[in-house]
Each structure stands twice: as C-alpha cells, then as structure tokens.
Amino acid sequence: MSNQTNVKLxxxxxxxxxxxxxxxxxxxxxxxxxxxxxGTINDPGSGYVLFYTGILMCVFATSIIVSAITEGxxxxxxxxxxxxxxxxxxxxxxxxxxxxxxxPLGFLLSSIPxxxxxxxxxxxxRWTLAIPIAVLVxxxxxxxxxxxxxxxxxxxxxxxx
Amino acid sequence: xxxxxxxxHGFGVALLPINLLYCFIxxxxxxxxxxxxxxxxxxxxxxxxxxxxxxxxxxxxxxMAGIYYGSMYGGSTTSILVNIPGEAASVVxxxxxxQMAKQGRAGPALGISAFGSFIAGTFALVxxxxxxxxxxxxxIAFGPAExxxxxxxxxxxxxxxTQGSMPKALLMACIGxxxxxxxxxxxxxxxxLTFGRMELIDGIGLVPVVMGLFGVAExxxxxEQAIKRDIINAKITQLLPNKADWQASAGPxxxxxxxxxxxxxxxxxxxxxxxxxxxxxxxxxxKTPERFGHGAIEGVAGxxxxxxxxxxxxxxxxxxxxxxxNVVMALLLGAFVIxxxxxxxxxxxxxxxxxxxxxxxMYIGNVMLLILNLPMIGMWVQLLKLPYNILFPLIILFTILxxxxxxxNVFDVYVMIAFGIIGYFMRKLGYEPAPLVLAFVLGPMMExxxxxxxxxSQGDLWTFVxxxxxxxxxxxxxVLLIAPLLPALRKxxxxxxxDEGA
Numbered sequence: 001m002s003n004q005t006n007v008k009l010x011x012x013x014x015x016x017x018x019x020x021x022x023x024x025x026x027x028x029x030x031x032x033x034x035x036x037x038x039g040t041i042n043d044p045g046s047g048y049v050l051f052y053t054g055i056l057m058c059v060f061a062t063s064i065i066v067s068a069i070t071e072g073x074x075x076x077x078x079x080x081x082x083x084x085x086x087x088x089x090x091x092x093x094x095x096x097x098x099x100x101x102x103x104p105l106g107f108l109l110s111s112i113p114x115x116x117x118x119x120x121x122x123x124x125x126r127w128t129l130a131i132p133i134a135v136l137v138x139x140x141x142x143x144x145x146x147x148x149x150x151x152x153x154x155x156x157x158x159x160x161x
Numbered sequence: 162x163x164x165x166x167x168x169x170h171g172f173g174v175a176l177l178p179i180n181l182l183y184c185f186i187x188x189x190x191x192x193x194x195x196x197x198x199x200x201x202x203x204x205x206x207x208x209x210x211x212x213x214x215x216x217x218x219x220x221x222x223x224x225m226a227g228i229y230y231g232s233m234y235g236g237s238t239t240s241i242l243v244n245i246p247g248e249a250a251s252v253v254x255x256x257x258x259x260q261m262a263k264q265g266r267a268g269p270a271l272g273i274s275a276f277g278s279f280i281a282g283t284f285a286l287v288x289x290x291x292x293x294x295x296x297x298x299x300x301i302a303f304g305p306a307e308x309x310x311x312x313x314x315x316x317x318x319x320x321x322x323t324q325g326s327m328p329k330a331l332l333m334a335c336i337g338x339x340x341x342x343x344x345x346x347x348x349x350x351x352x353x354l355t356f357g358r359m360e361l362i363d364g365i366g367l368v369p370v371v372m373g374l375f376g377v378a379e380x381x382x383x384x385e386q387a388i389k390r391d392i393i394n395a396k397i398t399q400l401l402p403n404k405a406d407w408q409a410s411a412g413p414x415x416x417x418x419x420x421x422x423x424x425x426x427x428x429x430x431x432x433x434x435x436x437x438x439x440x441x442x443x444x445x446x447x448k449t450p451e452r453f454g455h456g457a458i459e460g461v462a463g464x465x466x467x468x469x470x471x472x473x474x475x476x477x478x479x480x481x482x483x484x485x486x487n488v489v490m491a492l493l494l495g496a497f498v499i500x501x502x503x504x505x506x507x508x509x510x511x512x513x514x515x516x517x518x519x520x521x522x523m524y525i526g527n528v529m530l531l532i533l534n535l536p537m538i539g540m541w542v543q544l545l546k547l548p549y550n551i552l553f554p555l556i557i558l559f560t561i562l563x564x565x566x567x568x569x570n571v572f573d574v575y576v577m578i579a580f581g582i583i584g585y586f587m588r589k590l591g592y593e594p595a596p597l598v599l600a601f602v603l604g605p606m607m608e609x610x611x612x613x614x615x616x617x618s619q620g621d622l623w624t625f626v627x628x629x630x631x632x633x634x635x636x637x638x639x640v641l642l643i644a645p646l647l648p649a650l651r652k653x654x655x656x657x658x659x660d661e662g663a
Contacts (some may be wrong), residue, residue: 004560015590015591016592018329018591018592019592022332025336028334029339032353033356036346036351036353039623040613040620041619041620042615042616042619043615043616044611044612044615044616045349046346046348046349046351046353047353048612049338049342049607049612050339050353050613053339053342053559053648054339056331056335057332057339058324060328060329060331060332060335061328061332063328064326064328064329064332065325067328072536076358077340079589079590080589083385083386084384084385084386084387085385087384087385088381088382088384088385088585090484091380091381091384092381095377095557095578095581095582096576096578096582098573099575102571102574103571104352108610109566110618111558111561114557114558115554115558118553118554118557119550119551119554121253122384122549122550122553122554123387123548123550124550125548125550125551128658129551133551133554135600137558139553140426141558141562142517145562145566151566151569152569153562154571155563
C-alpha cells in the first residue's frame with residue numbers, strides 16, 4: 001500500500017477509528033455493568049458478565065489501537081477506493097427515509113416508492129419495467145399476507161393497506 | 162436394532178406429505194441461494210426464519226436444514242460455470258472447476274461435484290445417526306462448567322478462523338455477547354441495556370440482527386460493484402464422469418468426506434474450513450500437484466465432498482449438546498427456540514420424532530438435490546442470468562416483510578435497518594459479523610452457565626479447571642488465543658481464514 005493509503009498516527013487511519021469506537025463501547029459496557037451491580041463471585045449480579053465483557057472489549061480495542069499506531073492502517077478513503085460508494089450511500093438514505101415513513105404512511109405507501117427508487121438507483125432498470133415491479137410486488141405481497149396469511153401490515157395514518 | 166427402528170420412525174415423519182414439501186422447498190431455496198452469488202445460506206435462512214413459525218417444528222427445521230445443505234450443492238454450479246463462488250464453501254471449487262469448464266469439461270465437473278456431495282452427505286448422515294445418540298448419552302453428564310467452557314472454545318475457534326485480525330474478531334464476539342444480554346436478566350429479572358424501551362425487554366431479536374448483518378449489509382456491499390459474470394455458454398453435456406474421472410476422484414471423495422465430517426463436528430469449524438483443508442490435502446498427496454489450478458478433477462471432488470460432509474457433521478454439536486458450532490447452526494438453534502424446543506442431550510430421547518425425522522429428511526433431501534442438480538442443471542444456468550438490479554431491491558423488500566412478520570412489530574424493522582447499516586460499515590472496516598452473531602446466540606447461555614457454575618461452586622473458579630472436559634476446552638481455547646502471536650501459526654491461520662458472510 002502507498003503512503004497515501006497506509007498511515008500510522010493520523011486521524012485518517014481507519015484502524016485507529018475502529019479501535020477507538022470499540023474502546024468507547026467497552027467503556028460504556030463497563031459503566032452499565034457497574035450500574036447494574038456486580039454482585040459477588042459466589043452470587044454474581046446482573047452486571048457481572050457485562051462488566052467483565054466490557055473489560056475484554058477495552059483490551060481488544062486497545063490492542064487494535066496499538067497495532068494501528070505501530071503498524072499503520074488503511075485510510076478511511078482507501079476503504080471506498082475504486083468502488084461505487086455513492087450506491088450504498090443512496091441505499092442507506094433510502095432505507096433511513098423508509099424507516100421514518102413506514103409507521104405514518106403504512107406499508108404500501110412507503111414500500112412502493114422505496115422499491116421504485118431502489119430499482120432506479122442500484123443499476124437503473126428502465127421505467128417501463130421498474131414501475132410495474134415497484135407497484136405489483138409490494139401490492140402482491142401485501143395481498144398474500146393480508147388475505148392468505150392473515151397478517152396485518154402497518155396501514156399508517158391514511159389507513160391504506 | 163434400536164437405531165434401525167429409530168430410522169424407520171424418522172422416515173415415517175419425513176415422508177409425511179407436508180414434511181416432504183418443506184424439505185423440497187428447503188433444498189430448492191438452498192440450491193437457489195447457492196447458485197446466486199451474493200446471497201449465502203445465512204442470508205436465506207435468516208430470511209426464512211419467520212416462515213418456520215407457520216408450520217410444525219419438524220417442517221420448519223427440515224426446511225432450514227435443507228437450505229443449508231442445499232446451498233452446498235448449488236454453490237459449486239456457480240463456481241464451475243461462472244468462476245464466482247455462490248457461497249463461501251465453494252470458493253475453492255472455482256480454482257479447478259472453472260478451469261475444467263473452460264476446457265469443455267463442465268459436465269464431469271458438475272457431475273463429480275454432485276455425486277461427491279451425495280456420497281459425503283450420505284456418509285455424514287449415517288455417522289450422525291450413529292454418533293449423535295451416543296454423544297447425547299455422554300452429554301447428560303455435562304454440568305454448567307463444561308457447557309460454559311465448550312461455548313468459550315466454540316467462540317474462540319470461530320474468531321481464530323475468521324478473516325482479518327483476531328482482536329477485531331474477539332471484539333465482535335464481545336459485542337455479540339453484550340447484545341445477547343439486552344433485556345431481562347434470566348436470574349434476577351432486572352432489565353439490562355433496555356434504555357426504557359418496552360420493545361427491548363425481551364431482548365433484541367435474532368431475526369432482525371441476522372437479516373440486517375447478512376441480508377441488508379450484503380446487498381449494500383454488492384451494490385458497490387457491478388457484478389461481472391463470465392458464464393460458460395456452451396451446452397452442458399455428459400454430466401456423468403467417465404471411468405478415469407471416477408478413479409481419480411475416489412480417493413479425494415473418501416478423504417474429503419472423512420476430513421469434512423470431523424471438521425464439521427468441531428465447534429467454530431464448518432464447511433468452509435473443510436473445503437480448504439481438503440483441497441490442501443489433495444494437492445499435498447497428489448503425485449502431480451502442478452495439475453492443481455489447471456483443471457484437476459481431484460480439486461473439485463475433494464472440497465465438494467468435504468463441505469457437504471461438514472454440513473452434516475455440524476448438526477452433531479447442536480443436536481447433542483445444544484451448542485451451535487457455527488452461525489448457520491446458530492440460526493437453526495433460533496428455529497428450535499422459536500418453537501419452544503431446546504436442542505441438547507435430552508432432545509433425542511424426549512423428542513425422537515423430531516430428531517430422527519430431521520435426519521431422515523436430510524437423506525431424502527440429498528436424493529432430491531441429486532435430481533435437482535443434475536438433470537435440471539439447465540434451469541440453474543438460466544437463473545445465473547437473472548439481473549441483480551432487480552434481485553437486490555426484491556431482497557430488501559423480502560427482508561423487511563420477513564422481519565415484520567416474525568414479530569408483527571415495526572421496531573424490529575428499524576433494528577434490522579440499523580444492523581444492516583452497521584454491518585456494512587463493519588465489513589468495510591474489516592470486522593466480520595460471524596463472531597458477533599454466534600456470540601449473540603451463545604451469550605445468554607454462556608452467562609447463565611457461568612453464573613450457575615459460580616453459584617454451585619460457591620465462587621470457586623477452579624471448578625473450570627478441575628473438571629477434565631472443561632479444562633481441555635479452556636486449554637484448547639487458550640492455545641488458539643496465543644497462536645496468532647507466533648509468526649508460523651499466524652501464517653497458517655491466514656491460509657484457512659474464512660468469510661462466513663458470503
């Protein structure tokens with residue numbers, strides 16, 4: 001790897017960031033364990049396993065950080081080099097929007113636009129195919145679940161579905 | 162005699178029309194996901210986990226098992242014809258399988274792969290029938306200390322075999338344990354890490370976590386690159402290997418079967434390790450190792466037999482000890498739990514119909530797979546041409562529906578989407594999700610057994626080393642934890658490291 005993509009003690013070192021997130025999570029788990037009470041070794045409490053797992057997490061995260069500093073690691077940008085990074089990003093945006101829309105709009109009104117966007121975003125499917133798939137598949141699944149399996153999908157504020 | 166009577170009883174269960182149907186659906190979907198690159202058995206099983214709710218426990222588990230061993234068969238088709246492994250255990254089949262196809266020998270490559278898989282699958286089932294009841298008898302004597310140590314060993318083996326650095330895999334396993342502990346404490350009934358959300362009182366569901374980490378994250382990763390396919394377009398003829406092919410393959414099939422079965426039983430092991438180990442063994446034993454990589458049929462026969470035998474062997478620790486040796490078996494454990502069943506030493510005696518029914522169905526499934534994968538090979542080749550830009554949105558929709566239907570709760574859909582996004586970034590940063598999922602399933606059991614053993618021994622930690630089985634497991638786990646520090650062993654680990662997610 002070139003110096004551009006493999007860096008040691010720099011903020012761009014992705015290994016360092018991974019380790020720091022792990023360390024923060026470990027610290028949080030230790031704190032939660034202590035809050036829940038450790039109990040005694042004869043009678044371990046609810047926080048006993050959490051506390052020691054948190055300590056292990058900190059140990060492993062520290063080991064990742066040390067190795068990131070001493071051996072270096074790929075930069076965050078290099079992890080997305082030569083890939084179509086915008087596609088998963090768009091997909092994540094779609095899924096996040098969908099999760100916000102699902103309860104207020106209901107399954108049908110939120111999943112049809114989701115399908116249409118996904119069909120056009122990943123590797124654009126032509127409109128004449130994308131529209132029927134985006135409408136018929138969610139509607140068909142909704143019908144099967146509601147009529148045959150008697151499963152009620154969220155119908156939202158408008159009561160559609 | 163007892164075994165024969167039990168087998169007959171098992172066939173009685175497996176041959177019920179509804180169970181035959183579920184078995185067929187399982188092996189069909191298994192072959193389908195094996196054939197399609199990008200979706201592995203884990204994604205498919207997590208997708209279909211909610212479906213198992215609708216039928217009897219036998220039907221659901223028969224279907225889930227069918228998906229697993231079916232994917233082992235299907236994976237080889239894509240490896241041979243497209244040079245893209247359909248699932249992780251078929252990576253090694255690409256090397257010689259695709260070369261054979263390029264030389265116009267796709268038929269014998271597919272044929273030996275299917276026959277090798279069938280022979281290995283059959284052997285694994287017979288061994289499962291003979292070994293499992295005896296092991297279950299021994300397992301009754303296991304106490305909480307033994308269970309705890311065995312689970313520790315299983316987790317350490319999996320982290321040892323996972324791609325990337327071991328501290329990363331161990332960190333993932335710890336996160337999995339923590340996630341598994343969310344919800345009410347089983348001993349004190351105190352809520353843990355619920356943040357005041359009622360939805361978390363029962364813990365985080367296995368289905369949304371697995372569907373997110375393997376289903377959604379897999380789609381996100383796959384959209385990064387346009388999948389290029391180099392499909393062998395020539396008509397596939399002469400699927401039956403000739404006499405010379407059989408002579409060359411007999412040894413690799415036998416060795417692959419034995420090796421695969423033994424590696425399948427080991428906690429943390431599985432089909433992927435078995436196929437790599439078999440390929441390495443055949444290359445080492447061959448008088449002409451230079452042929453490997455250029456279309457040697459032994460390089461297809463050995464690994465394909467090994468991965469199927471391992472798939473059968475992996476059922477032993479789950480059925481007899483209640484401990485899933487890998488992520489796929491963890492999902493199967495999820496299916497058992499959904500139906501209120503606890504696999505373990507008492508399962509075979511208390512629920513013989515279920516155990517023997519599953520075993521018998523696996524034999525029937527193997528026969529179905531042979532038919533599905535040889536005369537119907539043309540259909541799978543056509544399927545390889547399915548456009549991914551249509552398939553991926555459909556997978557997303559099915560995961561959403563699957564998660565919602567498993568709990569009738571929108572919260573689980575949010576959990577799945579969150580884990581999908583987390584899983585994507587985890588993979589990008591080199592953190593594999595497999596240890597997390599296994600630890601997520603084992604975490605509560607591990608905690609329970611640890612606390613029970615400490616209470617029973619009045620806080621004496623020596624209880625874990627005074628009991629021989631527990632001491633052996635912990636010693637092995639310790640060796641594996643120290644091993645990556647030694648350069649020679651680190652190199653070996655990198656060679657066998659696996660990607661369970663594929």
